[in-house]
Amino acid sequence: MKEISSRENPLYKELKQLATSSQARRKAQRTLLDGVHLCEAYLQLAGDPLMCVASASACSQAEAAAILAQCEGRRVSCILLPDALYHALSQVEQGVGILFVIATPQAAMPAQLTRSAVLLDRLQDPGNLGSILRSAAAAGIKQVFCSPGTVFAWSPKVLRAGMGAHFLLEIVENADLASVMRGAALPVLATSSHAAQTVYDIDLSQPVAWLFGHEGQGVAQDLLAQATQQVGIPHLGAVESLNVAASAAVCFFEQVRQTLRA
Amino acid sequence: MKEISSRENPLYKELKQLATSSQARRKAQRTLLDGVHLCEAYLQLAGDPLMCVASASACSQAEAAAILAQCEGRRVSCILLPDALYHALSQVEQGVGILFVIATPQAAMPAQLTRSAVLLDRLQDPGNLGSILRSAAAAGIKQVFCSPGTVFAWSPKVLRAGMGAHFLLEIVENADLASVMRGAALPVLATSSHAAQTVYDIDLSQPVAWLFGHEGQGVAQDLLAQATQQVGIPHLGAVESLNVAASAAVCFFEQVRQTLRA
Known part of the structure; x- marks a missing residue:
């Protein structure tokens, strides 16, 4: 797990951009899944995220720690942030402090509409x-x-x-x-x-x-x-x-x- | 119709308080109905508001003008504000510029629950x-x-x-x-x-x-x-x-x- 402690770190700056700008997310074709529930659902239903980002205090909480462990097991790049840096990324108040960066899914237009x-x-x-x-x-x-x-x-x-x-x-x-x-x-x-x-x-x-x-x-x-x-x-x-x-x-x-x- | 043009007017200050503070609304037992639809529904279903407040530009719009006319007909106190003063009261973006001040309704607890x-x-x-x-x-x-x-x-x-x-x-x-x-x-x-x-x-x-x-x-x-x-x-x-x-x-x-x- 990689630790970042500076706001000037280029990867942190990139995360901050993605977290705060819908234009940046569209351009990079990336989005953020914020919180335990969305991360669990993604691992279960969709696959591996591009990156897992956790706050320091999330590591001591069972649900977030389980997600981090799964990500490390799947060789997903994991980033640990001090709580203050993490909270500048998150819109979830009182959240546990874990988020995924994923490639924004894009479904192809089906040839014909045949299902509900x-x-x-x-x-x-x-x-x-x-x-x-x-x-x-x-x-x-x-x-x-x-x-x-x-x-x-x-x-x-x-x-x-x-x-x-x-x-x-x-x-x-x-x-x-x-x-x-x-x-x-x-x-x-x-x-x-x-x-x-x-x-x-x-x-x-x-x-x-x-x-x-x-x-x-x-x-x-x-x-x-x-x-x-x-x-x-x-x-x-x-x-x-x-x-x-x-x-x-x-x-x-x-x-x-x-x-x-x- | 009374016109107010100064932000320092005591009635305007009171309206601003009601518009921006839920505590002020609770204390005064007043609330605001913002926009044509809510005002129309109140006149039709509930009765007379305590006050009707309109922006200068609302007077030239048919729906708002009709509401103002009804209020004047019912001898409801009507206040006209310059657009800038009105917009500081309203949370409705691109709204027509009309709002009611009403006494917050308080239903009494029924003796027994007998209806859905x-x-x-x-x-x-x-x-x-x-x-x-x-x-x-x-x-x-x-x-x-x-x-x-x-x-x-x-x-x-x-x-x-x-x-x-x-x-x-x-x-x-x-x-x-x-x-x-x-x-x-x-x-x-x-x-x-x-x-x-x-x-x-x-x-x-x-x-x-x-x-x-x-x-x-x-x-x-x-x-x-x-x-x-x-x-x-x-x-x-x-x-x-x-x-x-x-x-x-x-x-x-x-x-x-x-x-x-x-």
Whole structure:
């Protein structure tokens, strides 16, 4: 394990850049997984990180020490930092003090859409995207397509909200949703508060693609027009609409319910 | 309409205090509703605000002008601020420039729990609380009980995420959940990933109370032990748990589905 104690160390400066600048992360095609849960999920589901960085006090905590030991066993480069230097890298308050540097995964665009999927049009909020990824993965959905203008899926906030779901999914970013929809071999369903049919009325025991949009503006009109069908979630109270991540959870788990009953 | 142009004006200073300090809002038992949507919802569902504050440029925008006109018609005190002074009050970026000052609603503890309700144990995230309130109101649930340690329901962030749902609900804060549960005349259901029964297996066509907990730690053990039943949401993917607001949405709308089918 390599120890770094100076803020002027070139590797530390590089880590600091990655930790604080989304532009630096994009340019380097690297991202950071901050905290025990994300690191464990990555080791279990994805493979070896490029680097493991720990704070001095993390070494005495069982969960972090186990991750470090695994990394050293797999010959992953491990860096030890004094707590003060570590905390300048981390956005996790009261965290245990361990993070991975990984190559940002990039899923290839599939030739045709044949499995249940999620299409996201200009989704803005990192917490919403993370929650949608977590719900999608829990519902057994494997593919997610994010339009240009959607929040970056591998940003620290989205990763934190995703709780490891990222590593169970193929996430295609900057996807041309119109083209994905044209090539879809399954129904594309868009939720709408004006739809005549509800998610409870339609057959969800076969694969479908779900289309959700911008928190304020919803799905763009041209994409909405291309959807196979618009479906609603019936309300019993005088509320216009649900939060998009809540709406997605209702749709995904109605699909799970119907699949389990089929 | 009264115009204020100086930062030193005592009323402006008071507004600034309310806008920037949660302690000041609690002490004064006032809160701010920022933006067209919340103001419209309040006028429609709750009544008259204590005060309406608008930016100079808001007066030329149709939605804000309509709200101002309604307030003047109802003899609500209206304050006009130069844009720069207004923006120092507002947390809404690119907002239209209108806000209400209201008396923070305080629902009384009901004698007995007899209607469908939501019980929240130390929920931390404002976005999650807002989303849960919005889903609960849409599902026709009327009562929400927040334990001490739950994020303040009338904070600007929770209000923004709630999108007006607050005004359709009775929200009891600092509620002793153990005592609420002891007096419940209906089943209290807690979600758990270890539960044998799923939300799809149980009868939700009658009123129930839903119990959700802290984002990291879940529901406290003593409260969990007091719940009538623990129920799970079945997963098809290797994900430990859903986001708490996603989980709540799935539960509430399974209840809606069963109610509509009953």
